[in-house]
Amino acid sequence: MLPIQAPQTLLNSLQNICSSFIWGNKKPRISRTILYKHPTKGGVGLPNLNQYYKATMLASGILLHLNRGIIQWVDMEKAQLDKNATLDYLWTPKKHRPVKPNLYPTTTLTVHIWSKFLDTVGAKEKFHPNAPLTALRAISPDMRLQTWVHAGIRHIHQIMQSQEILPFTDIQTKWELPTNAIFTYLQLKGIINTHVNKQQQSPEQSPLPSK
Numbered sequence: 001m002l003p004i005q006a007p008q009t010l011l012n013s014l015q016n017i018c019s020s021f022i023w024g025n026k027k028p029r030i031s032r033t034i035l036y037k038h039p040t041k042g043g044v045g046l047p048n049l050n051q052y053y054k055a056t057m058l059a060s061g062i063l064l065h066l067n068r069g070i071i072q073w074v075d076m077e078k079a080q081l082d083k084n085a086t087l088d089y090l091w092t093p094k095k096h097r098p099v100k101p102n103l104y105p106t107t108t109l110t111v112h113i114w115s116k117f118l119d120t121v122g123a124k125e126k127f128h129p130n131a132p133l134t135a136l137r138a139i140s141p142d143m144r145l146q147t148w149v150h151a152g153i154r155h156i157h158q159i160m161q162s163q164e165i166l167p168f169t170d171i172q173t174k175w176e177l178p179t180n181a182i183f184t185y186l187q188l189k190g191i192i193n194t195h196v197n198k199q200q201q202s203p204e205q206s207p208l209p210s211k
Contacts, residue, residue, distance in 0.1 A: 091131035
């Protein structure tokens with residue numbers, strides 16, 4: 001679905017119309033929390049249009065994780081964000097992202113909603129562990145990560161355990177890295193200790209696939 005900006009006033013108006021219909025134009029007799037809660041959880045199950053809209057817009061960000069050639073408008077947005085570095089851009093905290101002027105309005109909206117999503121998973125100021133390893137180049141552009149990525153290390157969480165980066169010997173053994181990769185490891189260790197939200201270390205905590 002192509003992301004389209006919907007005015008908050010429109011969403012509120014539609015929500016009020018639904019509520020008025022449910023209550024026959026009378027004052028609601030239960031709280032909105034119960035009204036929107038799923039019936040299996042003791043609620044009424046009235047659709048929350050604001051949440052539905054946010055979920056739909058978030059889905060646009062998820063589509064940007066797809067390979068090229070599947071959806072044409074997604075390919076156009078990915079091309080604007082920087083071709084193969086799209087995921088790096090999306091998963092980089094807003095304050096570390098490079099400025100990209102003249103984006104399509106749909107792309108701007110998608111990035112905005114995605115940034116709100118990052119806020120909810122503890123990645124407003126710091127990187128989420130499910131972010132691509134190469135996204136850390138936003139902190140240190142000269143890091144040589146090609147060997148690491150080629151070995152199969154594509155996400156930050158792959159080299160973390162118990163909220164800490166794994167010892168270099170463990171990483172080297174598991175992914176058969178050369179000895180000189182220790183220099184990149186030392187860079188990564190400093191960056192992860194400072195710029196990664198360790199409270200979200202487990203990939204199972206993320207609402208998105210980690211691979």
